[in-house]
Amino acid sequence: xxxxxxxxxxxxxxxxxxxxxxxxxxxxxxxxxxxxxxxxxxxxxxxxxxxxxxxxxxxxxxxxxxxxxxxxxxxxxxxxxxxxxxxxxxxxxxxxxxxxxxxxxxxxxxxxxxxxxxxxx
Amino acid sequence: xxxxxxxxxxxxxxxxxxxxxxxxxxxxxxxxxxxxxxxxxxxxxxxxxxxxxxxxxxxxxxxxxxxxxxxxxxxxxxxxxxxxxxxxxxxxxxxxxxxxxxxxxxxxxxxxxxxxx
Numbered sequence: 001x002x003x004x005x006x007x008x009x010x011x012x013x014x015x016x017x018x019x020x021x022x023x024x025x026x027x028x029x030x031x032x033x034x035x036x037x038x039x040x041x042x043x044x045x046x047x048x049x050x051x052x053x054x055x056x057x058x059x060x061x062x063x064x065x066x067x068x069x070x071x072x073x074x075x076x077x078x079x080x081x082x083x084x085x086x087x088x089x090x091x092x093x094x095x096x097x098x099x100x101x102x103x104x105x106x107x108x109x110x111x112x113x114x115x116x117x118x119x120x121x
Numbered sequence: 122x123x124x125x126x127x128x129x130x131x132x133x134x135x136x137x138x139x140x141x142x143x144x145x146x147x148x149x150x151x152x153x154x155x156x157x158x159x160x161x162x163x164x165x166x167x168x169x170x171x172x173x174x175x176x177x178x179x180x181x182x183x184x185x186x187x188x189x190x191x192x193x194x195x196x197x198x199x200x201x202x203x204x205x206x207x208x209x210x211x212x213x214x215x216x217x218x219x220x221x222x223x224x225x226x227x228x229x230x231x232x233x234x235x236x237x238x
């Protein structure tokens with residue numbers, strides 16, 4: 001299994017250009033996530049999806065759009081790139097439910113892709 | 122979600138145990154403690170998680186205090202490849218349809234662990 005893959009690995013854009021980042025997973029996971037990571041900071045959730053055809057906003061959704069037309073793919077779009085969107089973008093996927101403990105079901109682990117390094121000039 | 126507090130950085134000698142603390146004093150009774158790590162320039166990697174009992178897997182052990190207000194991640198025999206940023210995350214339990222959590226992870230600053238020869 002390839003796990004979670006991301007395309008492209010690197011990209012340089014000019015302000016105002018658009019692009020789409022592709023995330024693919026071969027683990028048949030229901031949930032998929034897009035995060036961004038700025039220097040010296042933890043990851044912040046942009047958008048997520050709990051199943052094919054569904055998407056939802058995360059912590060920092062402005063300036064991004066997403067689509068989940070196929071279960072295995074989760075696309076992140078930048079319609080008009082800005083320098084503030086210079087970042088490393090990580091995709092992740094997981095299955096919904098994990099093991100039971102004390103009557104509660106934990107979430108399964110998230111598997112992360114290798115990241116896309118985006119620079120907007 | 123409960124906030125976590127971790128030391129900014131720690132050092133450990135190769136072959137020794139690395140003990141990474143995490144404070145989560147506002148944790149709710151149904152929230153789990155998760156640990157992830159991020160090796161330089163790579164995506165985060167799941168390590169372990171627990172609710173109230175101590176947990177152990179092939180990577181690490183997780184010790185959660187009885188009051189659940191803090192926990193410690195233990196790497197029993199640290200190697201140079203364990204040098205990474207370690208994130209302690211408090212996460213609500215899964216919810217049935219209609220819930221809003223959906224397993225989201227909220228990352229803080231983490232602890233930079235440096236393992237030296």
